[in-house]
Amino acid sequence: MGSQIDFFSTTGLIEAGLLLASFVLCSLIGFERQFRQKAAGYRTHVLVGIGTCAFTLVSAYGFAGVLDSDVRLDPSRIAAQIVSGIGFLGAGVIFKGRNMVRGLTTAATIWVTAAVGMACGAGMLSLATILTALHLFTLFVVAPLIRRIPNSDHRKLLRIAYQDGSGVLRDILALASRMGFSNSIVDSRRFDDDDGTRMVQIDVKFEGKRPLHLLVAPLMDLPGVGTVSMREDRIHSFDDDGDSV
Numbered sequence: 001m002g003s004q005i006d007f008f009s010t011t012g013l014i015e016a017g018l019l020l021a022s023f024v025l026c027s028l029i030g031f032e033r034q035f036r037q038k039a040a041g042y043r044t045h046v047l048v049g050i051g052t053c054a055f056t057l058v059s060a061y062g063f064a065g066v067l068d069s070d071v072r073l074d075p076s077r078i079a080a081q082i083v084s085g086i087g088f089l090g091a092g093v094i095f096k097g098r099n100m101v102r103g104l105t106t107a108a109t110i111w112v113t114a115a116v117g118m119a120c121g122a123g124m125l126s127l128a129t130i131l132t133a134l135h136l137f138t139l140f141v142v143a144p145l146i147r148r149i150p151n152s153d154h155r156k157l158l159r160i161a162y163q164d165g166s167g168v169l170r171d172i173l174a175l176a177s178r179m180g181f182s183n184s185i186v187d188s189r190r191f192d193d194d195d196g197t198r199m200v201q202i203d204v205k206f207e208g209k210r211p212l213h214l215l216v217a218p219l220m221d222l223p224g225v226g227t228v229s230m231r232e233d234r235i236h237s238f239d240d241d242g243d244s245v
Contacts, residue, residue: 011061014123022053022120025132026113032139038106040093048089048110049117052082056121079118086114109135147209156212157186157205157233160219161226164190164198168224172204175218181208186233199226205233 026049030042059078090107112135119128162168176183187203206212212230219228 015057015061018057018120018123018125019050019053021125021128022049022117025116025120025128026050028132029109029113029116029135032136033106033109038093039103040106040110045109045113048086049113049120052086052114052117053121055079055082056118060122079122082114082118086111105139154207155233156230157203158212158215158219159201159203159227159229159231161193161199161201161228162222163224163226164200166224168222169200169202171222172219172225175222176206176215179208179215179218180210181206181215183207193226203231203233 023046026046027042029049030045033045034041055078059076090110093106093110094103112131116128116131119125119131160172162172173183184205185202186205189201191199191201193199206215216228216230219225
């Protein structure tokens with residue numbers, strides 16, 4: 001290498017253009033996460049994108065000055081390390097609680113952002129653009145449609161019996177909300193159990209992304225809850241022609 005370092009290299013404009021393309025495309029991905037108020041939002045995704053792009057550019061152009069007939073360059077080595085390192089960053093946004101895992105989609109978007117940045121750094125702008133478009137199409141168009149597909153629990157509800165007058169219903173609905181379930185109470189009645197305790201029995205339709213049976217055990221552990229059972233929602237069920245049955 002020479003003793004003088006030029007601020008602008010012969011490939012400077014190419015590198016700047018690729019880095020700017022990475023910034024723009026990764027910003028689109030980051031805006032989606034920021035709009036949904038996720039832990040890893042705009043800043044994280046943009047920094048991951050331009051960082052991986054910069055690493056790829058360094059791998060491709062940064063060592064041109066030391067190349068000669070006896071020195072060979074393998075740009076894929078830095079790219080391979082990027083793939084390994086992004087795994088640790090993605091794992092940091094995954095949160096696991098009781099019967100609950102959050103952050104998987106955000107972790108996946110970090111992987112996609114890294115891929116977009118690497119593609120831009122490698123000069124594969126068409127690949128980076130298509131990848132970004134497919135990512136946004138999946139989250140904004142396909143995912144809402146998938147959520148509309150009925151699952152095996154759409155005709156089921158939970159029958160819950162709990163002590164009256166102890167604020168148990170509030171705890172039930174709060175627990176379900178924390179686990180990602182919306183709810184609507186279909187029916188309710190009061191009765192006295194064998195030892196004379198005043199009880200309330202409610203039929204609740206819970207809807208969420210997760211299987212309904214995962215809600216049963218946490219509800220059973222709530223103080224004041226007597227029984228929890230799963231049953232068919234015959235009132236709100238429909239046959240294949242869309243008619244009530």
